[in-house]
Amino acid sequence: MKCLYLIAALLFLSGCTSSVNVHKEWRGIKYYRIDFSGHEIKKLPQGARLVKGKKDVAIGVLDSNGNTGEFVVSGQVTDNDYIVEPMWHFYDYSGRFTTTSRDGKVNPFITYKIINQCQPDDTYTGVSDSQGKTILFATEKPCELKITFPREIHRDEQSENGH
Numbered sequence: 153m154k155c156l157y158l159i160a161a162l163l164f165l166s167g168c169t170s171s172v173n174v175h176k177e178w179r180g181i182k183y184y185r186i187d188f189s190g191h192e193i194k195k196l197p198q199g200a201r202l203v204k205g206k207k208d209v210a211i212g213v214l215d216s217n218g219n220t221g222e223f224v225v226s227g228q229v230t231d232n233d234y235i236v237e238p239m240w241h242f243y244d245y246s247g248r249f250t251t252t253s254r255d256g257k258v259n260p261f262i263t264y265k266i267i268n269q270c271q272p273d274d275t276y277t278g279v280s281d282s283q284g285k286t287i288l289f290a291t292e293k294p295c296e297l298k299i300t301f302p303r304e305i306h307r308d309e310q311s312e313n314g315h
Contacts, residue, residue: 169224170224172220172222172224172234174234176236183213184214184239185203185211185236185237185290186237187208187209188223189208189233191233192208193207193210194226195222198221199213203244210223237287240287241289243291243292245293247289249266249280249297251264252284261282262279264280264286264301265277266287266298274291
């Protein structure tokens with residue numbers, strides 16, 4: 153009986169791992185960020201790497217089938233234990249916006265344009281999701297991001313043309 157307890161203790165102490173392969177289809181977006189929220193990533197799939205200073209967050213490239221590839225992480229993991237998000241670029245520094253109305257309520261499905269203030273020609277135009285979230289916009293170094301909306305974009309273009 154002591155032998156069984158010893159084996160159980162060794163298995164418990166050695167820790168269990170989970171294997172995760174996520175399928176995602178985002179129009180024209182091939183990069184992703186995956187956050188396992190405290191579950192250390194033990195093995196990365198091809199095309200992925202850890203985010204600087206993190207053991208539970210990685211960025212990667214979806215394969216030709218739209219899969220992340222296999223992640224091996226510490227502990228038991230369910231679909232609710234990680235978040236996979238589409239990402240613009242394959243860099244460590246990232247940010248996003250949530251589109252809201254003037255009274256602060258989430259405003260989903262709004263067309264927007266994000267501009268990298270360090271490289272103003274680096275932009276992304278998209279539509280916010282059902283929770284008002286924009287794409288995760290990544291930059292090579294820490295940079296400010298600016299968001300504009302079609303009405304503002306149109307006004308800016310008119311003022312540049314002297315109208």
